[in-house]
Amino acid sequence: MILIIKGDALIMQSIIEVKKLSYRYEKDVVLEDINITIPSGSFLAIVGPNGSGKSTLLKLILGLLKPQKGNILLFGKEINKFKDWQKIGYVSQKANSFNTGFPATVFEVVESGLTKKLGMFKFFKKEHAQKVIEALDAVGMKGFSNRNIGELSGGQQQRVFIARALVSEPSLLILDEPTVGVDAENVSNFYQMLGDLNKSRDITLLLVTHDIGTISDKVSHVACLNKHLHFHGETKEFEQHQADDMSRVYGHDVHIIAHNHEHGGVVK
Amino acid sequence: MIQGIFHYEFLQNAFLTGLMIGIIAPLLGVFVVVRRLSLIADALSHVTLAGIAASLLLERNVAMMAGVNPLYLGMVFSVGGSLFIEKLRGVYKHYQELAIPIILSSGIGLGVIFISLANGFNTDLFSYLFGSVSAVSRTDLWVVFTIGLLVILVIILLYKELFLLSFDEEHAKASGIAAKSIHFIFIVMVALVIAASMRIVGILLVSSLMTLPVAASIRLAKGFKQTIFLSVLFGEVSVLGGLFTAYYLDLAPGGTIVMIAVLILIFSIFYKKFLIRRGRESVERK
Numbered sequence: 001m002i003l004i005i006k007g008d009a010l011i012m013q014s015i016i017e018v019k020k021l022s023y024r025y026e027k028d029v030v031l032e033d034i035n036i037t038i039p040s041g042s043f044l045a046i047v048g049p050n051g052s053g054k055s056t057l058l059k060l061i062l063g064l065l066k067p068q069k070g071n072i073l074l075f076g077k078e079i080n081k082f083k084d085w086q087k088i089g090y091v092s093q094k095a096n097s098f099n100t101g102f103p104a105t106v107f108e109v110v111e112s113g114l115t116k117k118l119g120m121f122k123f124f125k126k127e128h129a130q131k132v133i134e135a136l137d138a139v140g141m142k143g144f145s146n147r148n149i150g151e152l153s154g155g156q157q158q159r160v161f162i163a164r165a166l167v168s169e170p171s172l173l174i175l176d177e178p179t180v181g182v183d184a185e186n187v188s189n190f191y192q193m194l195g196d197l198n199k200s201r202d203i204t205l206l207l208v209t210h211d212i213g214t215i216s217d218k219v220s221h222v223a224c225l226n227k228h229l230h231f232h233g234e235t236k237e238f239e240q241h242q243a244d245d246m247s248r249v250y251g252h253d254v255h256i257i258a259h260n261h262e263h264g265g266v267v268k
Numbered sequence: 269m270i271q272g273i274f275h276y277e278f279l280q281n282a283f284l285t286g287l288m289i290g291i292i293a294p295l296l297g298v299f300v301v302v303r304r305l306s307l308i309a310d311a312l313s314h315v316t317l318a319g320i321a322a323s324l325l326l327e328r329n330v331a332m333m334a335g336v337n338p339l340y341l342g343m344v345f346s347v348g349g350s351l352f353i354e355k356l357r358g359v360y361k362h363y364q365e366l367a368i369p370i371i372l373s374s375g376i377g378l379g380v381i382f383i384s385l386a387n388g389f390n391t392d393l394f395s396y397l398f399g400s401v402s403a404v405s406r407t408d409l410w411v412v413f414t415i416g417l418l419v420i421l422v423i424i425l426l427y428k429e430l431f432l433l434s435f436d437e438e439h440a441k442a443s444g445i446a447a448k449s450i451h452f453i454f455i456v457m458v459a460l461v462i463a464a465s466m467r468i469v470g471i472l473l474v475s476s477l478m479t480l481p482v483a484a485s486i487r488l489a490k491g492f493k494q495t496i497f498l499s500v501l502f503g504e505v506s507v508l509g510g511l512f513t514a515y516y517l518d519l520a521p522g523g524t525i526v527m528i529a530v531l532i533l534i535f536s537i538f539y540k541k542f543l544i545r546r547g548r549e550s551v552e553r554k
Contacts, residue, residue, distance in 0.1 A: 062442050063442075063444075064441065064442060085442075085443060085444035086443070086444075090439065090442045090443070092436075092438055092439060092442070098435075098436060099302070099304070099435075101486070102302055102434075102435055102492075103302070103485075103486050103489055103490075103491065103492055103494075103495040104431075104435060104491055104492040105490060105491035105492070107491075108431070108491055108492050108493070109435065112428065112431055112432045112435060112436075113443075114428075115428045115429060115431075115432045115440075115443065115445060116443040116444055116445050118428065120425075120426070120429065120446075121425050122428075123428075124428070146490065146491075148490060148491065164439075
């Protein structure tokens with residue numbers, strides 16, 4: 001495990017280390033030579049346009065895809081030897097994987113977040129109900145526990161899914177485009193809540209998103225991705241580079257590739 | 269019928285088998301419906317038909333097979349069909365529903381060939397197609413009870429995992445539960461329940477006993493456990509009511525069971541509409 005020693009000898013463990021990672025779908029290279037280190041307690045946003053490989057990177061980190069080149073360390077362990085998956089909470093893009101007509105209450109949905117932690121052939125008990133209520137409270141949804149999940153608004157559902165991830169008390173929470181389906185006026189509140197979780201519950205957050213504008217004052221670190229990694233560092237630093245980097249990431253694809261090789265040094 | 273149950277063994281067989289099927293078919297049906305696999309039940313029931321027909325054919329031509337309960341071969345075919353469906357779903361990743369018509373038509377095709385070879389329909393086959401009050405044997409009863417207890421046990425033990433897998437398959441996989449094995453166990457359970465239920469409701473109507481009570485309860489229930497409870501309740505009412513009517517009116521129970529389930533479904537749809545309207549009115553009054 002690599003320890004990063006910051007300014008005043010504050011010791012932090014790195015929760016995720018991505019090293020020289022590349023991935024391709026058949027002929028299309030989606031990720032090339034990615035290096036990212038995520039220190040414990042940070043709140044990292046990975047930003048990039050559609051098709052930039054953000055979701056692929058998440059799937060690799062979650063073990064849903066296998067790295068073709070390079071490797072990933074989770075909590076200091078090689079990903080293929082990593083077993084403590086319950087340390088990682090995951091909130092997927094809701095629209096992809098959720099049937100809104102599903103007849104389950106908010107309570108039941110959040111409770112299902114304990115499935116893996118409990119293990120096979122074990123049953124839910126009172127202490128688990130307590131945890132479910134706490135998790136709902138943390139995302140401001142305590143009053144909704146007996147409602148059917150389909151009756152809630154997109155933003156409320158997303159909060160429930162975060163509660164489901166929180167209930168198993170993960171050290172790392174990964175969110176894939178969590179504000180898809182959240183009304184514009186609630187997006188800021190939503191990020192505020194994430195920021196609070198990051199601080200009060202001491203959870204490392206990794207977030208993939210389009211909207212860098214709204215989050216830059218909430219997150220501690222930013223990584224810009226478009227096949228290559230264009231920037232990875234603290235948010236303050238990012239803001240100074242922003243104009244520069246963003247045009248490079250979102251701008252002309254052809255230039256991106258050319259620029260990146262010169263840019264390699266900054267990435268690491 | 270109530271008094272008859274104490275006197276006639278065949279009524280006891282039908283009643284107890286129906287009681288068990290009324291629990292397990294909707295119980296498993298809830299998971300089948302919410303996973304949008306309703307048609308799989310149809311495909312598997314037609315494969316079971318092929319198995320039954322094969323068994324009746326063998327019974328006629330092979331001395332060793334005489335007296336062997338066709339349920340066994342039906343079950344073998346059903347479970348085999350479920351495994352084929354899984355294989356095909358892997359082959360046609362982007363057209364997963366294609367597995368269903370492929371298996372369904374193969375089942376009927378094979379079944380029709382076996383039926384023709386056995387010189388066409390007879391009363392035995394008719395009772396397998398549409399169910400029967402009088403044809404349920406003691407062996408059938410024991411087989412159905414064994415399967416029923418197994419299914420209930422598996423559902424209780426794997427409830428958490430099945431719920432998660434049904435609600436959000438991607439999340440289930442990401443959280444590291446043994447999604448593949450659990451899905452496999454689930455699909456084999458479905459195949460067994462279909463084979464077991466056909467004695468009472470008949471092959472052609474088995475899938476309705478897994479889906480109609482669930483369709484009704486989804487309209488009314490709050491939460492998943494309540495959905496299961498109401499589905500089983502509706503299933504029991506349909507099966508027992510259906511057997512009763514079939515016995516007195518001398519009909520095939522498959523028809524009466526399914527029609528009661530349809531009535532419950534219609535009632536639940538109107539009841540829900542009524543609830544919504546009343547809810548709206550009370551809001552307006554405020």
